[in-house]
Amino acid sequence: MDKNKVGEFHFITESYLMDFRGRITIPMIGMYLLHAASSHAADRGFGYDDMTERHTAWVLSRLAIEMTSYPAMSESVTLYTWVDEVGKLFTSRCFELVNGEGKTFGYARSIWAAIDMETRRPTLLDVAGLGAYITDRPCPIEKPGKIAMVENDTAGESYRVKYSDLDVNGHLNSVKYMEHLLDLFDISMFREKEISRFEIAYQAEGKYGMELSLHNKEMAPDSYSMAICNEGKAICRAAVTWK
Amino acid sequence: MDKNKVGEFHFITESYLMDFRGRITIPMIGMYLLHAASSHAADRGFGYDDMTERHTAWVLSRLAIEMTSYPAMSESVTLYTWVDEVGKLFTSRCFELVNGEGKTFGYARSIWAAIDMETRRPTLLDVAGLGAYITDRPCPIEKPGKIAMVENDTAGESYRVKYSDLDVNGHLNSVKYMEHLLDLFDISMFREKEISRFEIAYQAEGKYGMELSLHNKEMAPDSYSMAICNEGKAICRAAVTWK
Numbered sequence: 001m002d003k004n005k006v007g008e009f010h011f012i013t014e015s016y017l018m019d020f021r022g023r024i025t026i027p028m029i030g031m032y033l034l035h036a037a038s039s040h041a042a043d044r045g046f047g048y049d050d051m052t053e054r055h056t057a058w059v060l061s062r063l064a065i066e067m068t069s070y071p072a073m074s075e076s077v078t079l080y081t082w083v084d085e086v087g088k089l090f091t092s093r094c095f096e097l098v099n100g101e102g103k104t105f106g107y108a109r110s111i112w113a114a115i116d117m118e119t120r121r122p123t124l125l126d127v128a129g130l131g132a133y134i135t136d137r138p139c140p141i142e143k144p145g146k147i148a149m150v151e152n153d154t155a156g157e158s159y160r161v162k163y164s165d166l167d168v169n170g171h172l173n174s175v176k177y178m179e180h181l182l183d184l185f186d187i188s189m190f191r192e193k194e195i196s197r198f199e200i201a202y203q204a205e206g207k208y209g210m211e212l213s214l215h216n217k218e219m220a221p222d223s224y225s226m227a228i229c230n231e232g233k234a235i236c237r238a239a240v241t242w243k
Numbered sequence: 244m245d246k247n248k249v250g251e252f253h254f255i256t257e258s259y260l261m262d263f264r265g266r267i268t269i270p271m272i273g274m275y276l277l278h279a280a281s282s283h284a285a286d287r288g289f290g291y292d293d294m295t296e297r298h299t300a301w302v303l304s305r306l307a308i309e310m311t312s313y314p315a316m317s318e319s320v321t322l323y324t325w326v327d328e329v330g331k332l333f334t335s336r337c338f339e340l341v342n343g344e345g346k347t348f349g350y351a352r353s354i355w356a357a358i359d360m361e362t363r364r365p366t367l368l369d370v371a372g373l374g375a376y377i378t379d380r381p382c383p384i385e386k387p388g389k390i391a392m393v394e395n396d397t398a399g400e401s402y403r404v405k406y407s408d409l410d411v412n413g414h415l416n417s418v419k420y421m422e423h424l425l426d427l428f429d430i431s432m433f434r435e436k437e438i439s440r441f442e443i444a445y446q447a448e449g450k451y452g453m454e455l456s457l458h459n460k461e462m463a464p465d466s467y468s469m470a471i472c473n474e475g476k477a478i479c480r481a482a483v484t485w486k
Contacts, residue, residue, distance in 0.1 A: 015291045016277045019406070020413040020451075027407065034259045048258045049317070073411070074292070162426040163262070163433060164270065168316070170263035183405040187451050190406060208263075208430050 005135040007040035011077040021190065023070040026198045027178040030063070033095050033108055034175070036081045040093075044133055046126075056114045056123050060174050061090065062144035064199040067097075067106035076100040082137050086130040089113055089122050094139035107141045120205070144199055147237040148217075148225040156213030156229065157184060161206050172206025172235075181226050181238050184216040189242060193222070196243040204235040248378040250283035254320045264433065266313040269441045270421040273306070276338050276351055277418070279324045283336075287376055289369075299357045299366050303417050304333065305387035307442040310340075310349035319343040325380050329373040332356055332365050337382035350384045363448070387442055390480040391460075391468040399456030399472065400427060404449050415449025415478075424469050424481050427459040432485060436465070439486040447478040 011032055019025045041047045041058070051057050071077050078098045085092040095108040116123050159180055167173040177200060206212065206228070212235070215227040226238040254275055262268045284290045284301070294300050314320050321341045328335040338351040359366050402423055410416040420443060449455065449471070455478070458470040465485040470477045 014278055015281060015411055016274070016416070016418070018411040020409040020411065022411050025407070031259070035257060038258060163428065163430055164268070164422040164426050166263040168258055168261040168263065168265050173259070175259070179407040183407050185406065187406055 003044050005133050006080050006082045006137060007036060007043070009036045009039065009079045009081070011079065013071045013073060013075045013077060015073055018073060019190065022073050026065060026182060026195055027175045029065055029067070029097070029108070030175045030178050032077070032079055032097075033063070033065075033081075033110065034060075036079045036095065037093055037110065040081050046130060051114065052117070055117045057117055057169065059113050059115050060110060060202055061113050062111040062199070062201045063108065064141060064144045064197065065106065065108040066141040066197045067195065069105050070194065071097075071099065071105060077105070080137075082135045083130065083133045084135065084137070084139065086125060086127050086134060088124055088127060091125055091130055094137070096139070107139050109139055109141060109143055111144060141197075144201065147199065147201055147239045148219060149227065149234070149237070150217040150225045151213070151215045151227045151229045151232070151234060154215040154217050156215045159212045159214055161208055161210045161212065163208070165206070166208060169205075170208065172210075174202060177202065177206070177228060177236050177238075180212075180214055181216075181228065182240075184214055184226065185240075193242040195240055197241040198238070199240075200236060200238040202236055204230075204233070206230070206235055246287050246376075248376050249323050249325045249380060250279060250286070252279045252282065252322045252324070254322065256314045256316060256318050256320060258316055261316060262433065265316050269308060269425060269438055270418045272308055272310075272340070272351070273418045273421050275320070275322055275340075276306070276308075276324075276353065277303075279322045279338065280336055280353065283324050289373060294357065295360070298360050300360050300412065302356050302358050303353060303445055304356050305354040305442070305444045306351065307384060307387045307440065308349065308351040309384040309440045310438065312348050313437065314340075314342065314348060320348070323380075325378050326373065326376045327378065327380070327382065329368060329370050329377060331367055331370060334368055334373055337380070339382070350382050352382055352384060352386060354387060384440075387444065390442065390444055390482045391462060392470065392477070392480070393460040393468045394456070394458045394470045394472045394475070394477060397458040397460050399458045402455045402457055404451055404453045404455065406451070408449070409451060412448075413451065415453075417445060420445065420449070420471060420479050420481075423455075423457055424459075424471065425483075427457055427469065428483075436485040438483055440484040441481070442483075443479060443481040445479055447473075447476070449473070449478055
């Protein structure tokens with residue numbers, strides 16, 4: 001094997017991508033993770049173009065991000081990514097974010113499926129091919145789990161899917177789900193606290209013009225469950241823990 | 244002078260940043276331009292940190308982008324940036340976007356002011372210091388000009404400024420103005436046409452929770468004037484030409 005199992009990527013945080021506190025945001029971390037995941041996969045023959053040739057596409061199914069601290073202005077971030085499990089329908093990819101001195105900012109776990117581009121149905125993964133890259137590097141955070149249903153207990157805020165929300169497949173971009181969900185928290189939460197864990201489960205694809213309702217409910221102190229629904233059915237659930 | 248006057252930056256377009264047509268968007272180009280502008284300025288002693296030390300900050304005043312073609316998936320983009328004019332209150336920075344074979348995708352022109360971070364009022368620029376980097380490299384597009392007022396002729400769509408809209412100064416991010424404006428066009432416009440010129444004039448800072456109204460009016464075939472208003476006053480005007 002000519003490629004290392006663990007991919008290493010370098011970023012410098014940029015002033016125009018910080019939030020109002022001068023820190024990078026969960027959606028921005030999501031973008032870094034997607035960049036690293038797609039580059040790491042492409043370098044090993046499982047990238048966007050390789051999947052397209054087989055009329056398939058990667059779909060992010062679940063993502064959990066746990067941060068103990070956040071990169072600030074002009075900080076260098078090293079992002080490691082590796083595959084820790086491959087099944088018939090899902091594969092699991094881990095991430096570690098590290099600062100310039102080698103201190104860990106946080107970890108992330110993601111679960112991916114491959115769909116047929118025509119039918120949009122799941123397809124079987126190349127278990128042997130992908131399996132060759134599995135490594136047991138530790139990712140000491142809880143796996144994505146079950147998220148409580150909250151759409152029936154909360155009023156919900158409406159949102160219509162717009163041009164800028166769409167990804168290359170013409171569906172609601174996975175980073176935009178995160179943005180719209182976090183926008184449900186009042187600015188005072190971001191002033192006073194930090195997100196220690198963000199978890200999201202993508203259940204269906206959002207489409208242009210779709211009328212969504214966005215729900216948020218406090219389940220315990222500093223612990224929230226969220227949902228994005230269309231016609232009463234959740235297309236996404238999320239859970240946010242603040243500290 | 245140990246630094247070249249013309250800065251050169253390299254990007255590879257990424258699948259998760261494409262729009263539904265598999266092309267990069269005007270806001271994404273805006274991000275590339277901001278990255279190049281801030282890095283080029285920082286390398287020459289006029290970056291975010293240098294300005295902060297003097298209790299000042301760069302403010303983007305006007306931006307015009309003209310594209311003859313758009314980068315597609317996984318294309319390499321070379322972005323050149325240089326300063327072409329420095330005045331007491333404004334400086335002008337140009338950009339050229341070039342593909343892997345040296346063919347020009349398009350050009351951009353931007354006008355910047357510096358404000359005092361406390362008073363938010365314009366401050367005098369270091370004309371001699373900045374002037375040392377002026378070069379006469381050609382930027383063959385029209386300078387940003389006057390944009391027709393349209394807010395009184397159109398109903399406007401409402402939008403409230405959210406957490407994800409805020410930049411590091413706590414104000415509506417300059418790229419988000421672009422996103423919200425372009426979202427006023429129906430998806431069919433993006434399917435059938437391309438934006439050949441996008442121009443924006445930033446007039447006031449959008450703040451968290453601000454209730455905005457977004458306006459769009461066709462002035463001539465394929466030529467639109469737009470405005471973002473708060474309490475009847477434009478905080479931004481824009482003009483979009485389609486081809």
